[in-house]
Amino acid sequence: xxxxxxxxxxxxxxxxxxxxxxxxxxxxxxxxxxxxxxxxxxxxxxxxxxxxxxxxxxxxxxxxxxxxxxxxxxxxxxxxxxxxxxxxxxxxxxxxxxxxxxxxxxxxxxxxxxxxxxxxxxxxxxxxxxxxxxxxx
Numbered sequence: 001x002x003x004x005x006x007x008x009x010x011x012x013x014x015x016x017x018x019x020x021x022x023x024x025x026x027x028x029x030x031x032x033x034x035x036x037x038x039x040x041x042x043x044x045x046x047x048x049x050x051x052x053x054x055x056x057x058x059x060x061x062x063x064x065x066x067x068x069x070x071x072x073x074x075x076x077x078x079x080x081x082x083x084x085x086x087x088x089x090x091x092x093x094x095x096x097x098x099x100x101x102x103x104x105x106x107x108x109x110x111x112x113x114x115x116x117x118x119x120x121x122x123x124x125x126x127x128x129x130x131x132x133x134x135x136x137x
Contacts, residue, residue, distance in 0.1 A: 003048065004055035010062065011047050014112070017065040017105045018043060019120025039115045046112040054111070061108040068101045098122075 006014070012022060020040050050058055075094045083089060090096070102123070109116045116123050 002052050004050045004052045004058075006047055006050070006055075006058075010059070011044075013062050013066065014047060014058075014108070015040075015043065017062065017069075018109055018114070019117035019123050039117060043109075043112065043114040046114040050112075057111060058108070061104060061111060064104045065101065065108060068097060068104055072097045072101060 015022060020043060072094055075097060078089050078093065081089060082091070105116060105123075118124075
């Protein structure tokens with residue numbers, strides 16, 4: 001079974017959606033030690049080991065991430081009004097789209113078998129609101 005070959009642009013899109021830096025790996029080395037980039041190596045390795053039979057799934061998921069992000073951007077133009085004629089706009093549209101975006105990114109990374117960057121601001125607390133859980137002593 002042969003591995004599919006992603007273009008460098010496709011790899012950049014996958015990194016981008018997962019919250020990974022868009023720099024050369026050597027730039028992420030501090031004092032000769034990789035700067036918390038082990039998850040990035042997992043992503044890089046996963047992108048090199050996608051079977052031909054699964055490449056369409058990965059490309060579809062990347063396209064869904066791209067489209068959902070474009071919808072988030074497009075929703076900004078509707079934030080200036082609460083209604084247009086007889087149409088009431090959804091004031092929570094952007095937040096709901098961000099939730100959908102996180103869903104599609106997680107689906108992409110689940111299929112890659114790699115972690116999203118938990119340190120990226122879009123994915124703090126796993127992309128969900130922080131939980132306050134009481135600790136009993």
